Amino acid sequence: MTPIAGATLLGMALATALALLGGALLVALRRGAAPVLPPPLADPPPTLALLPMRDEEANAVDCATAVLTQTARPRVRVIDDGSRDRTVERLRALQADQPRLELLAADPLPPGWRGKVNALATGARGAAEPWLLLVDADARLEPELLARAHAALAAHRLDALSVAGEQAAGSFGEALLVPAVFGLLDGLLGDWRRAASGDGPPVASGTFVLVRRAALEASGGFAAIRAATIDDVALFRSLRAHGHRTAFWRAQDLLRVRMYDGVGAAIAGWRRNFGAIFAGRPLAAAVGLLACFLPAATLVATLFAGAGLAAATLWLGGALASALLRATGRSRLWPALLYPLGGLLLGATLALGLADRRRGALTRWKGREIRLES
Numbered sequence: 001m002t003p004i005a006g007a008t009l010l011g012m013a014l015a016t017a018l019a020l021l022g023g024a025l026l027v028a029l030r031r032g033a034a035p036v037l038p039p040p041l042a043d044p045p046p047t048l049a050l051l052p053m054r055d056e057e058a059n060a061v062d063c064a065t066a067v068l069t070q071t072a073r074p075r076v077r078v079i080d081d082g083s084r085d086r087t088v089e090r091l092r093a094l095q096a097d098q099p100r101l102e103l104l105a106a107d108p109l110p111p112g113w114r115g116k117v118n119a120l121a122t123g124a125r126g127a128a129e130p131w132l133l134l135v136d137a138d139a140r141l142e143p144e145l146l147a148r149a150h151a152a153l154a155a156h157r158l159d160a161l162s163v164a165g166e167q168a169a170g171s172f173g174e175a176l177l178v179p180a181v182f183g184l185l186d187g188l189l190g191d192w193r194r195a196a197s198g199d200g201p202p203v204a205s206g207t208f209v210l211v212r213r214a215a216l217e218a219s220g221g222f223a224a225i226r227a228a229t230i231d232d233v234a235l236f237r238s239l240r241a242h243g244h245r246t247a248f249w250r251a252q253d254l255l256r257v258r259m260y261d262g263v264g265a266a267i268a269g270w271r272r273n274f275g276a277i278f279a280g281r282p283l284a285a286a287v288g289l290l291a292c293f294l295p296a297a298t299l300v301a302t303l304f305a306g307a308g309l310a311a312a313t314l315w316l317g318g319a320l321a322s323a324l325l326r327a328t329g330r331s332r333l334w335p336a337l338l339y340p341l342g343g344l345l346l347g348a349t350l351a352l353g354l355a356d357r358r359r360g361a362l363t364r365w366k367g368r369e370i371r372l373e374s
Contacts, residue, residue: 017317165255173263292347
């Protein structure tokens with residue numbers, strides 16, 4: 001390799017490493033600047049919590065218990081969406097000692113509806129409480145979360161609020177993929193301060209959504225988002241379209257989530273999510289794929305060329321960027337040493353999701369096919 005070629009490769013590696021570090025630093029700074037939920041309201045308004053579940057025997061009791069132990073003391077409805085495991089059996093055992101817990105069966109799934117949205121519509125029917133709390137089965141809430149969310153709603157005059165929590169990763173493959181996923185998503189989100197104020201884009205996480213019932217009904221209710229692939233974001237877009245204020249907060253101390261159990265489930269789940277998230281966003285998808293694959297390709301090129309210094313520079317920059325995202329996301333740090341494996345796994349998952357989108361159907365979810373609306 002000539003000195004000129006070596007210097008060129010070193011320059012490319014250094015530029016790529018600095019770009020990775022700069023992007024990670026920007027995400028980390030924005031995470032650090034995210035506002036903290038205010039102290040809890042002393043007397044939160046009455047709230048009905050809706051917990052849609054399908055095949056959640058591993059999560060059902062822990063999730064329902066976490067909601068029942070909220071200091072705001074919501075009434076709790078679990079809506080079983082046709083579970084084929086022991087979800088209902090385990091909830092019935094819990095229900096015997098919990099007078100605030102109600103167990104319903106979701107209505108038969110109408111044509112054109114998603115299962116989760118149909119379950120939520122079933123649970124909301126006849127609700128008298130002015131506020132509805134929507135919680136996914138994989139969520140684990142700290143006792144003050146609901147009361148503090150109500151305080152934020154009151155302080156900022158919001159009609160709906162969603163919370164992003166700490167993302168747990170159990171297996172080795174999850175530990176590679178999950179921090180990379182949320183580094184990408186937080187990069188797309190932008191400024192957490194704008195998101196929390198209600199001035200940012202209508203972003204939400206279905207893990208925890210608190211919405212004023214009157215605002216939901218005035219926006220068409222759950223029927224308005226019946227066919228939505230990503231129901232949480234669709235709900236906030238519907239609310240915004242009808243003049244209501246929504247916000248998205250970050251609260252890793254108060255909410256913990258493990259969305260998928262195992263790397264196979266994580267890839268399938270995020271493949272499905274990416275197919276919907278990047279629909280109609282070709283530029284964002286291209287940037288995401290480029291950020292995943294170009295540094296790895298450059299690293300391979302420097303190794304094959306025998307440019308050890310260039311390869312080490314690029315690897316170090318990528319590993320530090322990964323460690324920075326992991327530290328600010330409360331993820332394990334050591335997988336950063338395996339850079340660029342996490343980025344490659346993310347890129348492959350994103351590419352699969354985009355391919356699914358092009359063919360008009362996402363990966364199946366718990367036995368249900370997800371066809372995309374045209």
